[in-house]
Amino acid sequence: MAVLDIRPAPEVKLRLPLHVVDTEGDFGVCSGETVGLGLHGVVAHMEGPLPSTCETTVQVELPDGSEVVLGAVVASGTSDAEGDGWTYRLVFPHLDQFDVVVIRSLLHAA
Numbered sequence: 703m704a705v706l707d708i709r710p711a712p713e714v715k716l717r718l719p720l721h722v723v724d725t726e727g728d729f730g731v732c733s734g735e736t737v738g739l740g741l742h743g744v745v746a747h748m749e750g751p752l753p754s755t756c757e758t759t760v761q762v763e764l765p766d767g768s769e770v771v772l773g774a775v776v777a778s779g780t781s782d783a784e785g786d787g788w789t790y791r792l793v794f795p796h797l798d799q800f801d802v803v804v805i806r807s808l809l810h811a812a
Contacts, residue, residue, distance in 0.1 A: 713740035714809050719763040720746050722774075722792070728753045734787065736762060741805055743774065743793040751788050752776050760792060770804050772797065 718736045734748035744760065752758070753776065760774045772794055779790035797805070 713738040713745070716808060718765070720744070720748075721761040722746070722748065722752060723759040723761065725757050725759055725773075726753075728756055737789065739805065739808060741794070741797065741802065741809075743777065743791060746790050746792060747782070748788045748790055751781075752779060752790055754779065758792065764804075764808070770801060772801055 716736050716739045718739075720734050720736050722732045722734070724730055724732075729750070729752065732748050732750045732752060734746050736744050737747050738745040739762075744762070746760075756776045758774050758776060760772045762770050762772070764770060773796060774792040774794055777791045777793045779788055781788050794801075
């Protein structure tokens, strides 16, 4: 079992369309939006449930119409009290330099 690095990191509130793609064959694609974004991961409000500790690919649609695609692991999640979705913390285990630059630019613009 892998140990996830879930250090608190500066995170900004940011709402962007998001698609989580299952890389392990458990659920397919689940859509939602970011709630918070940082260099260590994303907090996302999803329309459907995700398996815990599942490896995924996250596609975030950027304000300019482009997208960033990142590998992520589902670290934690809860059902919303209102029953209208789920909120998850997805951790980015490995970011390349380009992804770091893109995320930092979003953090500074927010």
